[in-house]
Amino acid sequence: MSHFSTPSTDGARTPEEAEILKEKESRMPNTQPSEGSLAAPTTGAKQRLANGAALTDTPLTTAPNSPIIPPRRQDSASARQRPTTLDIPGLTKSKVSPDGRISQRDVGSKLVIVMVGLPARGKSYITKKIARYLNWLQHDTRIFNVGERRRVAAGSQPSAPLANSRGGRPRALSRNLSTATVSLNEVLGGDMPASSATRILINGEPPPDTPLLEQLPLPALSLSEENNPHHSVTNGDSDGHVVEERWVPEKLMPIPTRAEPMEPQNAEFFDPNNEKAAHLRDDIAMATLDELLDFILDQGGSVGIFDATNSTLERRQMVMKKIRERAGPELGVLFLESLCIDENLLESNMRLKLSGPDYRDQDPVTALADFKKRVALYEKKYVPLGEYEEKNHMPYVKMIDVGRKVVSHQIRGFLSAQTVYYLLNFNLAPRQIWITRHGESIDNVNGKIGGDSDLSDVGRAYAKALTKFVKHERQLWDIHQRDKALSTHFPPLPGDTTPPNPEYDHGDEDDSHASKSFCVWTSMLKRSIQTAQYFDEDDFDIKQMKMLDELNAGTMEGLTYEEIRTKHSAEYELRKSGKLHYRYPGAGGEGYLDIINRLRAVIVEVERMTDHVLLVGHRSVARVLLAYFKGLKREDVADLDVPLGMLYMLEPKPYGVDFKAYRYNPETDWFDLVPDYELRRATVHTAC
Numbered sequence: 001m002s003h004f005s006t007p008s009t010d011g012a013r014t015p016e017e018a019e020i021l022k023e024k025e026s027r028m029p030n031t032q033p034s035e036g037s038l039a040a041p042t043t044g045a046k047q048r049l050a051n052g053a054a055l056t057d058t059p060l061t062t063a064p065n066s067p068i069i070p071p072r073r074q075d076s077a078s079a080r081q082r083p084t085t086l087d088i089p090g091l092t093k094s095k096v097s098p099d100g101r102i103s104q105r106d107v108g109s110k111l112v113i114v115m116v117g118l119p120a121r122g123k124s125y126i127t128k129k130i131a132r133y134l135n136w137l138q139h140d141t142r143i144f145n146v147g148e149r150r151r152v153a154a155g156s157q158p159s160a161p162l163a164n165s166r167g168g169r170p171r172a173l174s175r176n177l178s179t180a181t182v183s184l185n186e187v188l189g190g191d192m193p194a195s196s197a198t199r200i201l202i203n204g205e206p207p208p209d210t211p212l213l214e215q216l217p218l219p220a221l222s223l224s225e226e227n228n229p230h231h232s233v234t235n236g237d238s239d240g241h242v243v244e245e246r247w248v249p250e251k252l253m254p255i256p257t258r259a260e261p262m263e264p265q266n267a268e269f270f271d272p273n274n275e276k277a278a279h280l281r282d283d284i285a286m287a288t289l290d291e292l293l294d295f296i297l298d299q300g301g302s303v304g305i306f307d308a309t310n311s312t313l314e315r316r317q318m319v320m321k322k323i324r325e326r327a328g329p330e331l332g333v334l335f336l337e338s339l340c341i342d343e344n345l346l347e348s349n350m351r352l353k354l355s356g357p358d359y360r361d362q363d364p365v366t367a368l369a370d371f372k373k374r375v376a377l378y379e380k381k382y383v384p385l386g387e388y389e390e391k392n393h394m395p396y397v398k399m400i401d402v403g404r405k406v407v408s409h410q411i412r413g414f415l416s417a418q419t420v421y422y423l424l425n426f427n428l429a430p431r432q433i434w435i436t437r438h439g440e441s442i443d444n445v446n447g448k449i450g451g452d453s454d455l456s457d458v459g460r461a462y463a464k465a466l467t468k469f470v471k472h473e474r475q476l477w478d479i480h481q482r483d484k485a486l487s488t489h490f491p492p493l494p495g496d497t498t499p500p501n502p503e504y505d506h507g508d509e510d511d512s513h514a515s516k517s518f519c520v521w522t523s524m525l526k527r528s529i530q531t532a533q534y535f536d537e538d539d540f541d542i543k544q545m546k547m548l549d550e551l552n553a554g555t556m557e558g559l560t561y562e563e564i565r566t567k568h569s570a571e572y573e574l575r576k577s578g579k580l581h582y583r584y585p586g587a588g589g590e591g592y593l594d595i596i597n598r599l600r601a602v603i604v605e606v607e608r609m610t611d612h613v614l615l616v617g618h619r620s621v622a623r624v625l626l627a628y629f630k631g632l633k634r635e636d637v638a639d640l641d642v643p644l645g646m647l648y649m650l651e652p653k654p655y656g657v658d659f660k661a662y663r664y665n666p667e668t669d670w671f672d673l674v675p676d677y678e679l680r681r682a683t684v685h686t687a688c
């Protein structure tokens with residue numbers, strides 16, 4: 001029984017405790033207080049069991065006792081509904097969650113996000129942003145996209161191969177998805193031999209041979225065996241590589257090969273009166289939802305995002321029914337609807353769809369007309385979130401024009417609150433985000449970590465070149481944006497295939513031609529401040545932030561890497577075995593999870609602002625920032641190779657982030673673009 005329970009009423013006791021109390025009452029003498037006693041009349045067992053007489057003349061309550069509610073039982077053992085308090089890796093810990101991640105048993109702390117909205121409303125953009133943010137915060141999050149599975153099942157997109165990229169055993173298939181695919185091909189009227197095999201998308205990953213507009217962000221998903229005791233499908237990382245292989249014990253049904261669909265997936269395919277296609281879409285949606293629930297309930301996942309239109313009330317009721325049947329009443333569900341009212345924004349979104357898998361290699365004019373017809377068919381039965389959800393106390397969020405207006409209803413739970421907070425703080429404005437380490441410092445020359453030393457002569461040269469280069473790139477960006485604005489037309493002209501940036505129109509006629517402000521943020525350490533000292537404060541908004549300080553090495557501040565290895569060999573080996581979760585000993589000592597948590601405010605502010613920004617940080621800070629924007633895997637963050645002299649540029653796009661890297665060239669005193677630069681782990685273990 002919970003320590004908050006009290007024996008003041010029978011209603012607070014379990015049935016077993018009440019039975020024991022009755023036995024005690026039958027054995028106790030019926031004593032009465034003497035005349036004139038200050039004690040209240042003791043007519044029941046509660047008074048006879050009290051420790052002494054209550055010095056009060058307050059009469060006993062006449063209200064009936066609370067009803068006896070037995071504890072909820074799960075897995076044939078006594079259990080209770082657990083509180084959904086915050087779990088933050090690196091900042092919280094408990095017996096069941098020593099690392100601060102949501103434990104497997106705390107289903108009530110986990111979350112399913114159900115997307116709602118018509119096509120071309122930015123749903124996939126929103127889901128990818130949320131997944132990247134929550135994964136960066138170390139809450140295992142995965143997107144389950146119904147459209148990808150629908151294209152495979154209906155035969156309009158190549159399927160993923162069964163064999164993994166390393167030539168090993170075939171990938172195991174999800175039972176639910178396999179079964180659903182059989183029925184879907186029957187719906188499509190395919191006549192397939194039972195012995196053939198098909199290729200199915202696993203965990204929503206795109207086929208390796210199918211280019212998409214954005215890589216699905218899947219950091220932090222290499223789950224350990226301890227976190228996957230019951231599930232038996234293959235997990236994959238963001239590059240399509242197999243992380244672990246385990247076989248499905250059930251005997252799978254024969255999977256038919258892909259054939260030409262009975263009906264093409266043009267606008268008529270989405271007509272609500274097309275019963276065959278509607279049945280196909282519903283079956284695929286439920287198979288995808290089953291896979292999501294496998295991830296949440298059996299694979300240690302914290303957040304599953306169900307990415308589909310879910311535009312009818314019947315579909316949403318079907319989704320809720322399946323979630324409650326499999327997960328019970330505890331699992332959190334948040335409906336997230338994306339609406340687009342601004343015509344320019346909607347037109348931009350639609351034109352971006354033309355390069356997607358449904359319309360690739362088609363005539364743009366014909367494709368756009370067909371897509372608009374598809375949206376019109378969805379609108380026939382579209383029911384926005386609102387009255388039904390409020391009557392049934394269902395949490396939901398409405399995003400209008402991708403962040404211009406946000407409406408929330410009964411948001412409950414830590415992860416839901418974090419999601420809504422993030423949704424309030426991002427936008428589609430085109431701008432550039434620059435990240436670099438400080439210039440070379442005296443401590444860098446001497447090989448010491450931490451400290452607060454000045455820049456070396458080489459570091460000051462880097463600072464001067466950085467200022468000139470950023471000013472130059474800012475001017476080039478302004479010219480490019482003006483040219484792009486002049487070549488964008490509404491409605492599009494023949495041959496105008498480049499869509500405008502889908503940004504909400506704020507009503508400022510000259511906004512697209514105005515030069516954006518440029519912020520320069522440094523840490524509060526001298527080497528970072530001095531790197532930005534040559535920027536003109538009349539042209540750049542310069543600010544120092546404690547959150548951008550280097551990782552504090554505690555008792556090892558000011559030591560060289562060799563000194564740490566020899567004088568603190570045990571700590572050295574401990575950190576080397578798991579840098580992400582390691583925290584330096586001593587007062588103020590930090591680890592990478594601490595850096596992630598103190599950079600949260602910086603990330604949210606960068607997402608919120610519409611101006612350019614340059615972040616001048618340190619090695620650990622640059623690693624964590626790049627891990628967020630690039631959606632890197634968890635195991636890569638703490639060992640990312642970010643040497644001095646590198647400058648990284650990220651430009652948010654509707655379907656991802658443009659990334660460029662520049663290397664400082666001391667001979668030319670300028671920055672050279674490094675073509676096809678890829679972030680990778682350092683080959684040598686470094687201290688910070």
